[in-house]
Amino acid sequence: MEKLLRCRTIAFLLGITMFYTGCSEEEEDENPTINNNADAAIQTALNNGTSLEEILDSNSKTKLYGKTYEGGYIAYINESNRLVLICAAVDIADQVAFSDGGNFSLSASTSSNAGQGQSNTDKIIGELGSTGNVAALCNSFSTGGFSDWFLPSKTELGYFRSNVFKKELGNFPGGQTNAKYYWHSTIISCPEATQFVTGTQTCVSSANVRAARYSFY
Structure with a gap:
């Protein structure tokens, strides 16, 4: 029960850069509701102007794949040279x-x-x-x-x-x-x-x- 409650916590401050799922990627994958809420929070943050750098501070780059951004969809991120490929x-x-x-x-x-x-x-x-x-x-x-x-x-x-x-x-x-x-x-x-x-x-x-x-x- 404690794990479920922790994983259901989706906290984010829109336009300020903070959002937190409170569970690992493996735990999120086990619960589609958590995953969908986390995805929605990231997309909302992007829409509100939160920088990719700030989002990547608390999320893996794969969480951004498929999100709409700058004229298309994020298809790949190279964190070494900070390149974002947009489809x-x-x-x-x-x-x-x-x-x-x-x-x-x-x-x-x-x-x-x-x-x-x-x-x-x-x-x-x-x-x-x-x-x-x-x-x-x-x-x-x-x-x-x-x-x-x-x-x-x-x-x-x-x-x-x-x-x-x-x-x-x-x-x-x-x-x-x-x-x-x-x-x-x-x-x-x-x-x-x-x-x-x-x-x-x-x-x-x-x-x-x-x-x-x-x-x-």
């Missing part, structure tokens, strides 16, 4: 080719790592141009007061899938059973896309586009 709230294109020019070879190397999507996007635009390709489409995208979007790297797109889509968030067409392929900016032998239901990586002729942006705290 746009909606697709910006449906079933489009990677480039209007068809098949192409990219001379510049692109990275699969998190934190490299912007660099990859710049390289693709440098070779394919500022229009007519999905990197340029992301680069010109603007929503929620932000215009610094890019085509995510392979790993970043994976975070979209695991930390937003798998939580049934993000307005992904097709949902958990019929979700689409999505382009990423990591090009090896050909432009690849990730199938969001299975996680399969493959070269395809068309796919959807979901943009990313970075924030720092």
Whole structure:
């Protein structure tokens, strides 16, 4: 009984930065009501302007995944360099080719790592141009007061899938059973896309586009 009462305590001061669940992550996972209340408290704190740094002082970064923030959903946080990866709230294109020019070879190397999507996007635009390709489409995208979007790297797109889509968030067409392929900016032998239901990586002729942006705290 003492454990249950302790775990049911959800205390937070909105707009001031304090919120406390009073139980471990394992105990929260055993009780959906506690988990939902804690999630709501964190989202409310973000909405009220509480900084990520203050929230992370008393919560693991995974508690912020899927929360709405700065034009989209938090998909990943790197606490070493304080980078926040944000997944746009909606697709910006449906079933489009990677480039209007068809098949192409990219001379510049692109990275699969998190934190490299912007660099990859710049390289693709440098070779394919500022229009007519999905990197340029992301680069010109603007929503929620932000215009610094890019085509995510392979790993970043994976975070979209695991930390937003798998939580049934993000307005992904097709949902958990019929979700689409999505382009990423990591090009090896050909432009690849990730199938969001299975996680399969493959070269395809068309796919959807979901943009990313970075924030720092």
